[in-house]
Amino acid sequence: MTTDLDLVDGLVQLSFIVQSVVGRIAGRMELSVTQARMLAVLEDREIGMLELAGILELEKSSVTGLVDRAEQRGLVSRVPVPGNRRAVHVIVTPAGRSLAGEFRRAVRAEITAVTGSFSSGEQDRLSHSITALIYRYAASHAIPL
Amino acid sequence: MTTDLDLVDGLVQLSFIVQSVVGRIAGRMELSVTQARMLAVLEDREIGMLELAGILELEKSSVTGLVDRAEQRGLVSRVPVPGNRRAVHVIVTPAGRSLAGEFRRAVRAEITAVTGSFSSGEQDRLSHSITALIYRYAASHAIPL
DNA sequence: TATTGTTATACTCTATAACTATA
DNA sequence: TATAGTTATAGAGTATAACAATA
Numbered sequence: 001m002t003t004d005l006d007l008v009d010g011l012v013q014l015s016f017i018v019q020s021v022v023g024r025i026a027g028r029m030e031l032s033v034t035q036a037r038m039l040a041v042l043e044d045r046e047i048g049m050l051e052l053a054g055i056l057e058l059e060k061s062s063v064t065g066l067v068d069r070a071e072q073r074g075l076v077s078r079v080p081v082p083g084n085r086r087a088v089h090v091i092v093t094p095a096g097r098s099l100a101g102e103f104r105r106a107v108r109a110e111i112t113a114v115t116g117s118f119s120s121g122e123q124d125r126l127s128h129s130i131t132a133l134i135y136r137y138a139a140s141h142a143i144p145l
Numbered sequence: 146m147t148t149d150l151d152l153v154d155g156l157v158q159l160s161f162i163v164q165s166v167v168g169r170i171a172g173r174m175e176l177s178v179t180q181a182r183m184l185a186v187l188e189d190r191e192i193g194m195l196e197l198a199g200i201l202e203l204e205k206s207s208v209t210g211l212v213d214r215a216e217q218r219g220l221v222s223r224v225p226v227p228g229n230r231r232a233v234h235v236i237v238t239p240a241g242r243s244l245a246g247e248f249r250r251a252v253r254a255e256i257t258a259v260t261g262s263f264s265s266g267e268q269d270r271l272s273h274s275i276t277a278l279i280y281r282y283a284a285s286h287a288i289p290l
Numbered sequence: 291t292a293t294t295g296t297t298a299t300a301c302t303c304t305a306t307a308a309c310t311a312t313a
Numbered sequence: 314t315a316t317a318g319t320t321a322t323a324g325a326g327t328a329t330a331a332c333a334a335t336a
Binding site: 123 | 147149150151152153155156157158159160161162163164165167182202252253256257258259260262263267268269270271272273274275276277278279280281282285
Binding site: 208229 | 293
């Protein structure tokens with residue numbers, strides 16, 4: 001029985017724990033956290049380099065290298081955009097999609113191992129609060145969801 | 146009015162948001178996230194290179210460079226350990242402590258801007274759940290608190 | 291022999307600035 | 314001129330392996 005952490009400290013500590021889990025799992029697949037994140041983003045949508053840079057909060061030149069390395073490993077492809085010859089879209093390959101799924105499942109397993117002992121009501125309340133936090137942050141930072 | 150995120154997805158997304166905030170604030174002070182974290186760790190305690198490596202989850206050789214760069218900026222110092230001539234302790238300097246405080250306050254301000262609109266009861270419940278998560282994780286990973 | 295830390299080296303990741311090609 | 318992307322370059326951060334000094 002210990003005193004609860006301050007909310008800000010708790011959020012920061014928790015973020016380091018989650019990132020540590022994510023980083024360890026990514027590392028096992030020889031992915032950087034950024035690469036794993038890119039694959040997760042591309043699971044849903046097909047986007048250009050600039051948009052990818054925006055989502056990952058990187059410079060466009062950094063995304064060039066990021067996509068280069070993933071493309072060399074056969075995880076993503078650059079495809080031309082019809083009607084705009086200077087643009088490319090990045091798409092995830094079957095191999096990349098498979099790795100993204102493996103990554104997602106591994107993260108889920110490891111985090112669920114910690115959250116799983118919460119009652120289902122407690123999990124729901126926590127999901128609700130976290131969702132609210134994310135939406136409030138997104139609203140105040142003009143982040144598209 | 147949207148559906149709540151899945152708990153695992155929410156925790157992962159939230160961790161990226163918090164890390165983004167932390168990274169942006171650290172960047173303004175020309176610190177990497179790891180350097181800021183090191184300063185925060187050293188605010189409380191005076192430890193050796195190996196222990197620091199353990200806390201930051203880095204190899205000891207990486208910590209050599211990390212401490213070198215911080216020492217060159219006058220943020221930390223290596224001091225000898227009485228009674229063990231091969232060991233050193235890393236301590237935060239007044240300048241480093243000042244920067245750590247500035248960092249801590251800036252992070253607090255930005256995160257509080259998001260959490261502040263929660264009712265105090267809601268904040269308490271959230272702190273409680275997050276504290277429980279952190280302790281459960283620490284217990285299952287043999288992390289000293 | 292084991293422990294604490296550093297050095298040498300190489301690679302990934304990232305940013306800045308300049309560039310190419312297209313709109 | 315503006316937009317989408319790449320290239321050239323440099324620096325930070327990290328790891329592995331070998332090393333030095335002390336316990």
